[in-house]
Amino acid sequence: MPLITYIDAINTALNEEMKRDEKVFIIGEDVGVMGGAFKATKGLIEEFGPDRVIDSPLAEGVIVSSSIGAAMAGMRPVPEIQFVDFVTPAMDAITQQAAKLRYRSAGTQTCPITLRICYGGGVAGGLYHSQTNTTWFAHEPGLRVIAPSTPYDAKGMLKAAIRDDNPVIYFEHKKLYRSIKEEVPSEDYTVSLDKAVVRREGSDMTAVSYGYTMQLMLQAADKMKSEHGINVECIDLRTLNPIDHDTILNSVAKTNRVVLVQEDHRTLGISSEISAVIAEQAFECLDAPILRVTAPDIPAIPFAPTLEKFYMPTVEKIQAAMERCAQY
Amino acid sequence: MATKTKDRAETSAAPAKAVNGTAPLPEAKLKQIYSTMLKCRTMEEKIRILFKQGRFSGNYYAAVGQEATEVGCAIDLRPSDTIAPSHRDFIANLIKGTPLNLMISQIYARKTSPDQGRSSPAHCGYAPLNIITPASTIAAQLNIGTGVALAYKMQKKDDIVMAFSGEGSTSLGFWHEAVNFAGVHNLPIVYVIQNNLWAESVSVKLQTKVEDLSIKAQGYGIPGITVDGNDAVAVYRVASEAIHRARTGGGPTLIECKTYRWYGHSEIDPAKYRDPAEVEYWKSKDPIPFMENYLAKYKLWSDDFKAQILESFQKELDAAIEFAEKAPYAEPEEALDHVYSFSIRDRELNRKTWTPTVLQK
DSSP, X not given: OOEEEHHHHHHHHHHHHHHHOTTEEEEETTOSTTOXXXXXXXXXHHHHOTTTEEEOOSOHHHHHHHHHHHHHTTOEEEEEESOGGGOGGGHIIIIIIITTHHHHTTTSSOOOOEEEEEEOOSSSOOTTSSOOXXXXXXXXXXXXXXXXXXXXXXXXXXXXXXXXXXXXXXXXXXXXXXXXXXXXXXSOOOOOSSOOEEEEOOSSEEEEEOTHHHHHHHHHHHHHHHHHOOOEEEEEOOEEESOOHHHHHHHHHHHOOEEEEEEEESTTOHHHHHHHHHHHHOGGGXXXXXXXXXXXXXXSOOSSHHHHHHHSOOHHHHHHHHHHHHXX | OOEXXXXXXXHSSOTTSOBTTBOOOOHHHHHHHHHHHHHHHHHHHHHHHHHHTTSSOSOOOXXXXXXXXXXHHHTTOOTTSEEEOOTTOTHHHHHHTOOHHHHHHHHTTOTTSTTTTOSOTTOOOBGGGTBOOXXXXXTHHHHHHHHHHHHHHHTTOOOOEEEEXXXXXXXXXXXXXXXXXXXXTTOSEXXXXXXXXXXXXXXXXGTOSOSOGGGGGGGGTSOEEEEETTOHHHHHHHHHHHHHHHHTTOOOEEEEEEOOOOSOSSTTOOOTTSOHHHHHHHHTTOHHHHHXXXXXXXXXXXXXXXXXXXXXXXXXXXXXXXXXXXXXXXXXXXXXXXXXXXXXXXXXXXXXXXXXXXXXX
């Protein structure tokens, strides 16, 4: 199996799906001749032409709304938002149209789009090139929201999303693009959009995260083992809506301790929801308070290195929370 | 590019001779336009009465006074063409052929409505005839319709999209993103602005400085035309040209129909912000008697002809009202359906409790 990066996985998935199904097309800013701001769509316009790799006007609203309409009429659009920081002009299309079209038409009109959104900090992107904002979308019933954390999942979940009959928001962390490599099958495969996965088995504590911070969480778990002999079970959420509660609750029933990690700021984040689910459905299982490692409640990630570092969850911050949890 | 308003004398002087190079309309088409307008008016006035009698709840957004616009534009659409309606385009369903039982079920929010009681009463879509189910956010369907037109072009179909919006929607950024995009990609779509002078309580003078909204087409490199929206024949001619252009690869057209909303924004709006003289003026330009006079001039109209249309339609309408009033509401738990392609009922209704694994052994 070839060893490939996360962004290669995305590019390969797009290429394979466009070959498999002529209804699949790409639309977004700079996705064509430039091959995308991060080169996720590199080479696709050369292979599939400008009718299927559309360099859109600088207008996020119509990138998404035109995709919704095209999907309604039988196409399988894969629109791209270059940075989640720029998604706001498309929020009506995403939350009021894509999320609600199936519902408001009682299932008779649907829009199977896969909206790829680049997100995340830790890259000195400043206030408007580093935001996370996954929670905005996870709060919308009707949308599937996914955030793969490995090249294998990046490819398999993107392919599954394109074939899925629901609108899917596909979050790809810019810091994952080239930081990790993994052996990924050349043959066709998909990864479930419904299931979280246990990345690391353990019996002493459950840790849950997604996207880039999932990788940090794994590193922290390794240190907990080597430094303290504590076995942390690490769950990669993968899907942020609808969340796979069972995988988390089964783990909590086993470990009785929980640390939740997210890059989004704290209030009403994914971790807040998971905390509530655990409190409601597994209260008897807890031996310690649920701890969260999140960004602080500030409007966006500041640029200066000292400020950005303060904002971002790190291996050290995650490990500190795991230690507190273990000591309770 | 954008042309000046065509007045009635110019566009619909006589069916017997060609106007602006177009062929005169066939008698059957003229009668179809008239009878459809009459049915729209009859249905909406009846719906308003039903609301005031408390027979359905919610609200209704009547297009009474605007029938020439809607009918003249949409009467020739094929079933496979898409209509992207606004909130005031319930009658688009009647024009395109949505079964009346389903439409009135929508008014009554019954299980038998196309959306099984989910949307508010005037928001009627119908998938089999490609009428997009409306959202209340303004210009939403127009934006989605632009995407449908993109798909039609990619699929090399000769179907088109007709997107309705009011003059108020032209103030939204979204509206401009869509029209601009359609221009860039030469999409098969006809944008119809029904300029009824009022967006709820806000005058068109507070929406825009331009006199004719069709001039906005110039900004996007597409043809724009303003037409007397109360003259069904004039509207029909303009729309036919735009539909033909869209169908044959000529790209989008922006049509502004100048018309008037007789009643309030909705049935709970007495519209006291309008000068009664303005309302009276526009009522004197009622598109239906105008069409009657027009037909009568060519001996195509009589009291009997009108009575026949009304008699048969009243029966259909009464039967549809009876059907809807007897139809059930959806079961409460059906609120959980059609969120995704898969069911969420189990997830929502059966929340389990977990106990510690050590105690389970």
